[in-house]
Amino acid sequence: MAIPTITLNNGYKVPVLGLGTWQSADNPGVVEQAVRDAIDAGYRHFDCAYIYRNEKEVGKALRDKIAEGVVKREDLFITTKLWNTTHRKEQVIPACKTSLKNFGFDYVDLYLIHWPMSYDEVKEEDGFWPKTKDLYENVDYCDTWQGMEECVKLGLTKSIGLSNFNSQQIDRILSIAQIKPVMNQIECHPNLNQKKLRDFCKQRDIVITAYSPLGSPKRNWAKPTDPQVAIEASEILEISKKYEKTPAQVVLRYLIDIGTIPIPKSSSKERIKQNIDIFDFKLLPQEIATINKLDCGLRICPAKECADHKDYPFNIEF
Numbered sequence: 001m002a003i004p005t006i007t008l009n010n011g012y013k014v015p016v017l018g019l020g021t022w023q024s025a026d027n028p029g030v031v032e033q034a035v036r037d038a039i040d041a042g043y044r045h046f047d048c049a050y051i052y053r054n055e056k057e058v059g060k061a062l063r064d065k066i067a068e069g070v071v072k073r074e075d076l077f078i079t080t081k082l083w084n085t086t087h088r089k090e091q092v093i094p095a096c097k098t099s100l101k102n103f104g105f106d107y108v109d110l111y112l113i114h115w116p117m118s119y120d121e122v123k124e125e126d127g128f129w130p131k132t133k134d135l136y137e138n139v140d141y142c143d144t145w146q147g148m149e150e151c152v153k154l155g156l157t158k159s160i161g162l163s164n165f166n167s168q169q170i171d172r173i174l175s176i177a178q179i180k181p182v183m184n185q186i187e188c189h190p191n192l193n194q195k196k197l198r199d200f201c202k203q204r205d206i207v208i209t210a211y212s213p214l215g216s217p218k219r220n221w222a223k224p225t226d227p228q229v230a231i232e233a234s235e236i237l238e239i240s241k242k243y244e245k246t247p248a249q250v251v252l253r254y255l256i257d258i259g260t261i262p263i264p265k266s267s268s269k270e271r272i273k274q275n276i277d278i279f280d281f282k283l284l285p286q287e288i289a290t291i292n293k294l295d296c297g298l299r300i301c302p303a304k305e306c307a308d309h310k311d312y313p314f315n316i317e318f
Helices: 026-042 055-067 089-103 141-153 167-175 195-204 234-245 247-257 267-274 285-292
Strands: 006-007 013-017 043-045 079-082 106-113 157-163 181-185 207-211 261-264
Touching: 013 079, 026 055, 026 267, 055 089, 079 089, 089 106, 089 141, 106 141, 106 181, 141 167, 141 247, 157 167, 167 195, 181 195, 195 207, 234 247, 234 285, 247 261, 247 267, 247 285
Parallel strands: 043 079, 079 106, 106 157, 157 181, 181 207, 207 261
Antiparallel strands: 006 013
């Protein structure tokens, strides 16, 4: 069964479920196999990023499946993201071309600004974030957006969008955009259901992709004081028994039913199959209302290392 799609504000269609590839850099062979398994299970939407350091492996798996005749390039929806160290307008096109070279494709379907914050070059061994504040850059993300628009005009990407942008930052982009963002990818799960930001984006015809959709239950940075992960909540368990689904399947269905596009990450062939087996049921309005009550504002990816950056997005309500 083909995954249903949502039509973006530029007319392109995106599958309502994707495979996430974050946290898969340590063992690239694993993500390569996960992508193969996902294609076989029916996935056609793949969420990637330059900073995940596995674009080559994802691209190889996708190209192999195309060569085998399992899928065509036009069947796929590939997203990748511009990292914070290449926000200057003149850096955007070369950064996009680097990702395309990694994938082995002529274009991606969606290119996102990964975060609104800009950095000077960070050494790869230092990880994602600057260790000192003198590595913060002062690039206006509106200038970055102009570079993103050039990528569309050159045919390097079909669509462009944002990730981790708050309401004020989105409106700033919209005020200068020649090409409107189609997407804002944000952390979204029952413990952080982002209703205000979702409603804000819906009013502006911007689709929401939900990363960490299951609440990253196995994250190694969890604190003992963190609230119970939603997939372990009794309310979810009760609903899962009714539909004879797993708690994870119920949460993914919930995220689709509230209008987002979840991108669960898994390297388990069985879970990859389970995560896509959610299109034979829908939650009732009262069940959605029950899950809504699990929202407690738990942000799993707060990026607090950069909370004093002028463009840090989480210092306002939404």
